[in-house]
Amino acid sequence: MDAIARSVPVGIVGAGTMGAGIAQVAAAAGHEVRIHDAAEGAAAAAVEAIFQRLARLVDKGTMLADEAEDAATRLRPAGPLEDLAGCGLVIEAVAEDLEVKRALFTGLEAVCGPDAVLATNTSSLSVDAIAESLAQPGRVAGLHFFNPAPLLPLVEVVSGARTDPGVADLLVATAAAWGKTPVRAASTPGFIVNRVARPYYGEAFRLLESGRVDAATIDALLRESGGFRMGPFELADLIGHDVNLAVSRSVWEAFGRDPRFTPSVLQERLVADGRLGRKTGRGVYADDEPRPAPSTAEPVSGTVAIWTGAGGFDPSVPGWTMSGDDVELRLTDGRTAAQRTGGGPRTVVLVDVTLDRSPARVGIAAPEHAPKEHVEAAVGFLQGLGLEVTVLPDLPGLVVARTVATLAAAAADAVDSGVATAEDVDTAMRLGVNYPRGPYEWGAALGWNWVAGVLDALAATEDPGRYRVSPELRRRAREADGWRDDAEVVERDELARRAADAMWADDAASQALGMTVEQVSAGHAVVTMRVRPDMVNGHGICHGGLVFTLADSAFAVACNTHNRRTVAFGADITFLAPAHEGDLLRAVAHERHRSGRTGICDVTVYRDDVAIGEFRGRSREIPGTLVADEEEP
The missing domain is CATH 3.40.50.720 (NAD(P)-binding Rossmann-like Domain)
Known part of the structure; x- marks a missing residue:
């Protein structure tokens, strides 16, 4: 034409x-x-x-x-x-x-x-x-x-x-x-750019609202680690918070107030206070005040640990590890460092994702009560590579990883919804808002299973509606894990259901507590339980052992969904909040690792949408199956 x-x-x-x-x-x-x-x-x-x-x-x-x-x-x-x-x-x-x-x-x-x-x-x-x-x-x-x-x-x-x-x-x-x-x-609402870009601002404001990370640190990590030309708060100040909020509200309303696009309460407050950004001289930052410095670790000297690992240090891709004495570095997959460490002898220190393997700055997080010398060992190693290091709180998804994962998911959703081709989505985001890499391409490079895993972790700890994984994204993740087509997925999930039913039929203890298996698929399970009067102590709080039992039951169901008999050989639980009589508890189990005969499964127990317990179980296969691989004629 x-x-x-x-x-x-x-x-x-x-x-x-x-x-x-x-x-x-x-x-x-x-x-x-x-x-x-x-x-x-x-x-x-x-x-x-x-x-x-x-x-x-x-x-x-x-x-x-x-x-x-x-x-x-x-x-x-x-x-x-x-x-x-x-x-x-x-x-x-x-x-x-x-x-x-x-x-x-x-x-x-x-x-x-x-x-x-x-x-x-x-x-x-x-x-x-x-x-x-x-x-x-x-x-x-x-x-x-x-x-x-x-x-x-x-x-x-x-x-x-x-x-x-x-x-x-x-x-x-x-x-x-x-x-x-x-x-x-x-x-469709927002077309390409205004639709796909929402998480860049939304995740930043969500982190700032948590009070655990400051604006300057978020901006610095996304610039110096993620490769974005401007941090989200710098960019929103430039655009104008009134304009940025209006687009967010328009997309949110057009999608029926979908929680993925919920506008920031903090940004609404900025607009109400007239803090619109550069046009008014004050937004997240004030033009007449020095810009705050990002959180940066002090230099660590005297570290002599020898670090080894597979693939070398490359925070731009998953799959590598670096170990030094009692510390292990891994790229974040959405779970917290406490979850990744579990009850193991080593401290797992998580590294935030970066645009390439040679960033200017890198964010890390360790379990809250990790030994100081373990954190310093990780900081010293990274500083020895010439990196500025930001030690973050033990947040799910850290800063850059959660931003990139949600952007990649938004890009995939736009493609799957017929809004545009993957190539046009990536072109639009690179040229329209100067992203360093197309978010669809970035998601594919990191792996759609990694993207889905980060969203799953955020859904488990923060907001299951906001971070829900679409069916098409779940399909991509399964394909990345070797699940070739939808027919095979259906077949595997059907086998998982039959295996779970067989296991549950013999679990009289869980049934006696009123537990119900609500959902099952390969490597996943959801089990619910209503807190009865006989399950609470004199203070009206559900006994912790029963919360553990619910999580353990969901863990057992998820482990046996591959139709291989398994036994637990270790479990840890962290109690986050109490449950009371009448509460409906929901244990969501998700298999995080499976290799050979062993596996690791994480379980989050919810009261409504509030996480009250985090459980990690380790399993080992034993000989035998639960049901025949195919139904008897």
Whole structure:
């Protein structure tokens, strides 16, 4: 498909920053450009502002004087909307108000020829909703530029359900001819960039709201470890918290208040207090105050441990280990360092994920009560590699890992929902918001099983709705673990259910306590129990031994789902909160490791959505199966 010919006039409706920027792009590409704005004098002011920007480009040597003069001669303010008659393409860039846009497009349809393409620069509204009342909705599509339009290369070409495919093809070709990089997107909330980018801000604010990590440290880790050009708070201050929050709320509302997109209460408070960022001089940071320094470990000297491991130190990928005396370094998989250490003799120190194997800074976390010398040994080793080290609290997913995992999951969800191809999602995020790597590509490189594992760990400890793993992402993770297709998944899960039923039939003790197996799949189990009056002590609190028994029962079910008889050879539990009479407890078991005859399974016990206990069990297979691999005829 060819682009719109240079001889075809282009109309721009809206003379604000975005409209003027798009007009400059179209004029520089060779089109006559007519700018219309309902406010008297606004179009003429926009044309004059573009003249000044073109002159500055000449002064900087980035544009020839003749080119700037030619572009300037092609720009003119339009009077009434009827002055746009004869334009082959009209792009609106007015306020993000659905009724305003609908009325405008009704007016454009009345004055523009039947072959004119009508495009909206909306960043969040439905193309279908904007074109809903038009006689020819097929000629309407989204042409979403990013601010500043003359500089940023990305353009999202957005097709509604009734957009003519030829119109989308024409806009893709035209955007490319104007020197932009177009990506195709379906008209769904947030399109690509505003949808996939939500976790970058959401996870940062969630960490800040926890009170366990400060803003400067979060920004530094995502810049210096994750490779992002700006940290999330620096970027939100630049964008404006009112603008950023408005996009978050729009996407959240459009998805039926899906907890994955829940706006930050802290950001809402910033906006209510007028702390909008740079535009007001104060946001997360204050312009008139020194920027806080990130948390950085003091230099450690005198460490003489010899460190060994498989694959060397590479915090950009899972699968490596480094050991020195009583300390073991591992990449985070979402679980806490306390969970990874368990009752073992060594302290496991978790390392946050990085963009590549040679970052400037790396975050680490150790169990809360780890010996000081173990933490210092890890810090000293990493400092010896030339790294700045940030010692974080023992948080699930740390900082960069949880951000990258949620971004990768959002990218995968956009692809699976038919919003865009994986290639276009990655292109959009690299060019639209300067991500160092496409999030879909990043998820594939880290492994979808790693991504799902981080989300599972966050769901178990923080919010199962916000961090739920989609069925398609779960399928990717299973394929990464060697589960080849859906038919095989169904077969394995059916075998897991039959094996669990056989094991449960012989577990009279668990049944007597009123436990029920709610869910089973290979390596997973959910078991529930209602706290009865005879299960509480004199203070009305459920006996800890019964919480342990519930977790142990879920562990046993999950271990036996592979239809291999297993026995436990160790277990640890940490009690986090009490349970009371009448509470429904839910034990969620997830197999974390299985190699040869041994396995490790983590169980989280919930009261409603509150985690009250974390359990880790170790199992070993013994000869025999629970049921026949296939049903008897």
